[in-house]
Each structure stands twice: as structure tokens, then as C-alpha cells.
Amino acid sequence: MESVQAWTFAIVAMSFALYIGIAIWARAGTTGEFYVAGKHVSPLANGMATAADWMSAASFISMAGIISFIGRDGSVYLMGWTGGYVLLALLLAPYLRKFGKFTVPDFVGERYYSNAARLVALVCAIFVSFTYIAGQMRGVGIVFSHFLGVDITIGVIVGMAIVFSYAVLGGMKGITYTQVAQYCVLIFAYLVPAIFISIMLTGNPVPQAGFGAKLNDGSGMYLLQKLDQLSRELGFSEYTAGSKATIDVFCITMALMVGTAGLPHVIIRFFTVPRVRDARVSAGWALFFIAILYTTAPAVAAFARTNLIRTVSHQEYQTAPGWIKHWENTGLVAWLDKNGDGRIQYGPGKAFAGKPVFTGATGANEQRLVSNVPSEGRNELYVDRDIMVLANPEIANLPAWIIALVAAGGLAAALSTAAGLLLVISTSISHDLLKNIFLPNIADHTELLFARIAAGVAVVFAGYFGINPPGFVAQVVAFAFGLAASSFFPAIVLGIFSKRMNREGAIAGMIAGIVFTASYIIYFKFVNPAANIPENWWFGISPEGIGTIGMLVNFIIAITISRCTAPPPENVQDLIESIRIPRGAGLAHEIDA
Amino acid sequence: MNNKTDRSEYWSANLRYLSVLLCIWFVVSFVFSILLVDVLDQIQIPGTGFKLGFWFAQQGSIYVFVALIFVYTWLMNRLDREHGVAEDADENVGHQS
DSSP states (O other): OHHHHHHHHHHHHHHHHHHHHHHHHTOOOSHHHHHHGGGOOOHHHHHHHHHHHHSOHIIIIIHHHHHHHHGGGGHHHHHHHHHHHHHIIIIIHHHHHHHOOSOHHHHHHHHTTOHHHHHHHHHHHHHHHHHHHHHHHHHHHHHHHHHHOOOHHHHHHHHHHHHHHHHHHHHHHHHHHHHHHHHHHHHHHHHHHHHHHHHHHHSOSOHHHHTTSBOSSSSOOBHHHHHHHHHHHHTOOOTTSOOSOHHHHHHHHHHHHHHHHHOHHHHGGGGSSSSHHHHHHHHHHHHHHHHHHHHHHHHHHHHHHHHHHHHHTTOBGGGSOHHHHHHHHTTSEEEOOTTOSSBOOOOSSOSBSSSOOEEEEEOTTSOEEEOSOBOSSSOOEEEOTTHHHHTHHHHTTOOHHHHHHHHHHHHHHHHHHHHHHHHHHHHIIIIIIIIIIIOTTOOHHHHHHHHHHHHHHHHHHHHHHHHSOOTTHHHHHHHHHHHHHHTHHHHHHHHHHOTTOOHHHHHHHHHHHHHHHHHHHHIIIIIOGGGOSGGGSGGGOOTTTHHHHHHHHHHHHHHHHHHHSOOOOHHHHHHHHHHTSOTTHHHHHHHHO | OOOHHHHHHHHHHHHHHHHHHHHHHHIIIIIIIIISHHHHTTSBOTTSSOBHHHHIIIIIHHHHHHHHHHHHHHHHHHHHHHTTOOHHHHHHHHHHO
16 A cells, blocks of 8 residues: 555645645735636636535545435435536526625625625625535545545644635635636546446446446346345345435425525635626536536446445455455444354444444454444444545556545545635625625725635634534534525525515515524434434424425515515615626626726 | 616516526426436336436436526527627727726
8 A cells, every 4th residue: 555655645745736836826916806816717717616616525525425325315415416506507696796796795785785684694604604614624634544644633734724825825816726726636536436437347438327337247237227136135225216205305405406506605606707698607617517526426326336235245354355454444444243254244224333443453354343332233344435435446446546646636625615615704704794894994905914814714713623523513514505595595586586675575584594494403403313303304304404494484584574664775776677687797897806 | 778678578588598497407306306206217218227217316407407507508698699788798888988
């Protein structure tokens, strides 16, 4: 494994040098450049940057693994995290670009002629972004520790230093061009192992086609048929069948889609292109680049699961392939020989309670022993879902430099998302809070200084949470999407499509949506986690899907209240008229920049 | 474009495009991939191992999403030109003023 580590250090160091080089080249000189890259980004580059911004450590490392273990139900993530771009392109992006300011709270504040509305949007934006960024920093630490054997804390600090250098120096301009580079790194790192595994299993070099092709082991069976058969034999439910309730799948997918369209770090990217029509086509490019990974991921999931079952099920541990032992050493795989036959029994259920705790001793077959309490079932294997992507290159016997590339890809995914989020936090504080609420008269260069300080402070906070992750990080992701879906999305859509929508309606709607969604999530995730089972959910909707209902609550309250109160003033109605047509965006941009 | 009826025609054409495209969006994702997935799974896509519902849920819907955005972009650029609200027009305005 030494050559792998050497390659990993070399490739990761090269990629970091590239990002910093770009940051120095694209240094921001004005707030316009810091917030929205001077609105000079080409739609194609913005599409790529948006894709990197959007695809986080979770998309790159964990998503295929999750799908691998839940089969068809995994489509909630595949559709939920792509379908939102259709809403974004058709309902939000062009109009927000025409509006021509810097942030989502800007739009909410001006459209609803109210600093209270601006403040509600601001608090949501900061909360959603912090929720997300802690997970990204953690992702950086995990990649470092798995591939380089470096302590997670050191990994997070290195990651902080890199993000700090290009986010604080370059602002949106630096971030945009580093994200373009990061997209290239991450998509290459994702596709190469996927292509080779597809060839290995089916002989077809296109993973999306290999997914539906016949296995090349001479059995003449389709991959998916074989996988269904293997799953049945081992007592799992069929891979291509779902087990979640239809209403819950529906609500989770909708909440993820609408939440995606309402996430401030995604929306803000569409403020950076020169024209309204660039905003439209840029959303198309963004989804195109995202779709390359998102249509490969389910194929990787199916390949990896087939491989896993064939490699481990009822095989002797001592003759198992090297990657099993390698990942056992990192703690992502553990084997507990319950029946003492020296063979790996794989099946449904957990092998033992919790994550593996290694005793430091080795057993009769030289496996690492664990001190966890064995569970009832016959399953003896613990597999961390992240391994499905991380171990792919080794499973396909690819050379060391490709394994190193996967590490660089994981880091690129985590860093690009972290940088985009940092920018939202710093912009919210320097622009929305200081400039627009407290210090309306500050000069541009002072505001820019505040933006840089805010970004710096946010990096430190994010790093702290990356090193000491609060136990609830995994749970709060449902929060981020639920809140974005139940607050921003209805407020922005109504702000564009309903001239009658006024301040009172929008604020009441946002507050009702958030309070409803947050209460439901907090109750089931924090107050009474034991009750978090389908029988107790309203209409069988899980906390992950409740944002859909929160969104409906927001729409209904906002529309009802706005009909009972005074219509918005004349100048706001004129504003709505003007954002509905593209013409004039170029002029607005001359004035802003 | 200062003409009020032209402006409302432009807007209602936009809303028409939106409704049609969002219907397609809803049908491929929520109807084909979630509500009717088990029905469509009775059909195997010829020459592949994909059941139709499963394919829509994990592949097809995403391809359709990408296509929808590009179609919308094309439709709207055409509509902008027809109604004289395209942005090329305001570059000229900018030079004149």
C-alpha cells in the first residue's frame, strides 16, 4: 500500500496547489466580485461550478453506498437531488438573476419591503449553511484519515487552511474557478473506477448501460436479475423492489427537490452569470454535469453490491481478496465469526451492535477481533456503506494512481461545497446584516473587509464542528432541506408569480412553515427519538419528508393572509413587472458592478 | 414592449410553457417512478435487465429533467425574441443612452 500512499500525497498536493494557484489568479477586488464574481461567469463554467458546489462529500462518497444497501428506495436521493434543478430553472433562477442583487435575503427583503422578512430569510440561510458545512469539514477529515493515515483533526485543519485561502482571498470569483477545477477532478475520479468495474462485470464500458446489461460470467443473466436472485437467497428484499411506504417516498422526494431549489448556496450561483438567458441555460448545464454523476451512482451501487455478495458470501476469510483486509484495517469492515467455521456469513440484519470496537487482538483466522455484543441474526459481516465507493478501484484491481485520484475527488467534492457555503454565510453577515440592516452607509472596501472577516470566522466555526461533530450532524441534514423547502421556496415563488402576495402573507407563511417543520423534526429526532417509527408518523410521513407538508402549510397561510391584508405598494408591483421580463438585466448589471 | 397586452401575452405564454413542462416533470418522477412504479415494473425494457419503473426511478427521470431545462431555455429564448424583450435589445439601448 506504500505506493498508494505516495501517489495519494502527490495527487492531493497537486490538486491543492492548483486550487490555491487559481485563487491567487482570481483575487476579488470589489464586493461585486466577492459576492457574485462580477456577474461575468460564462453559463457553462457556472454550470460546472454549480455542479461541484452542489455535489458534496455525501454525494461523492456515501450516496452510491446508501443506494447499494436500500436498492430501489435509493431513488428518493437520485430524483430528489436532481429534480429540484427543474424547479430552479423554470421558477426561480431567471427571475432572481433579473432582480440583480447579491443574495436570497436581498430578494426577500426588497420584494416584501421589510427588514423583518429579510431577517427571517437571513437566519434561515445561516442556519441551513452551517448545518451543511460541518458535514463537509468532517468529510475532508475522513478522506484524509482513510487514504493518508492522517489524524482526522489534522485533516480538518489542512482542509480549513485550503478553503480559507481561496474563499477569503478570492470570494465568489476565486470559488467559481476553483469549483470548475474541482468538478473536473471529482467527475474523473468517479467515472474511471465506475467504467472499469462496469467492464469487469458486464463487458460494457458505459456504466449506465452496463447497469442494465448481461453479466459476462457466462451465466447469461442480467446483472439486475442476478442481484435480485442473490439478495433473495441471502434473505434480503429484492434489490429492484421497494420497501418504504409510497406516501413517504413521495414526500421525501418532494421535500428534497423543493429543498434543493431553495438552498441559498445553489441559488446564489445563478446571480453570477451576465444575463437572464444565461441563468436559464446555466441551470441546464449544472444539471447535465450533476446527472453524469447521478446516473453513474446507481450503476456503481448495483455493481458494488453484486461484487460484495459474490466476494464475501460463504467465502473463507483467509482467501478473501486483499481489499477486505485493507478496509478492515481502517475499521470500515469487520468480521465476527459467530459460528466459528472460518467462512464469512453475510445476510440481513446487523452483525453486532453499533460501530466496531477493535480489541487489538487477532483471531484464529488473523481477523481483527471486536468487543461488540453479537446480535441475534446469522450475519457476521459489518460493512460501512462508504466503502462501496472508496474500495471500488481496489475491487477492480486498478493502479495505485487511480486509488489516489478517488481521494482527491472526495476532497474536491467536500471542499467545493464547503467553500460555496462559506460564501453564503459571509455574504449574509457582511451584506444582509451589516450593510442592509445596521450600517447602510459603509464604503465598499469596508464591506469587503467585513465579508473576508466573516468568511474567516465561519471557517473556524466549521472546522471546530468538523473536529468535534455534534452527535446530531446526520439528523440535521433533514433539517436543512425541510427548512429550505418550507421557508424560502414558497416565499420566492409567490414573490415572482403572485403580484398580490404581500409582506404580511410572506412572513406569516415562512414562520408557519418553519415552525411546523422544525417542531415535527425536533420532536421525532431529539425530544422523543424512540417514537420515530412509521406507526407514529402523521399519515406515515417521516421527518425527512415533512418539509413537503411544511411547504404546503406555508403556501396556504401566505395566500390566505395576503388576501385579508393590503396589497403590496406600487413600486413593489413595478419591481415584479420588471423581473418578469429579461430585458434590462444587462443594464442593471452595469450599475451593480 | 411598453404595450400592456403584449406584456401579458408574453407572461401567459411563459406560464403555458411552465405548466406543460412541470406536468412532464411530475409525471416522470412522481407518477412513473413512485405512484405507478410497481405497475410499470411488470414491463421489462427490451434488451436490458431494467424493469421500466425501476429504470425511470434510477435513470430515466434524471435524463428527462436535463432535457426539460434545455427545452425550456430554447422555448423562452424564442419567446423573448418574438416579444422584443430579449437582452440583446437592451445592449443597443445601453449604447444609445
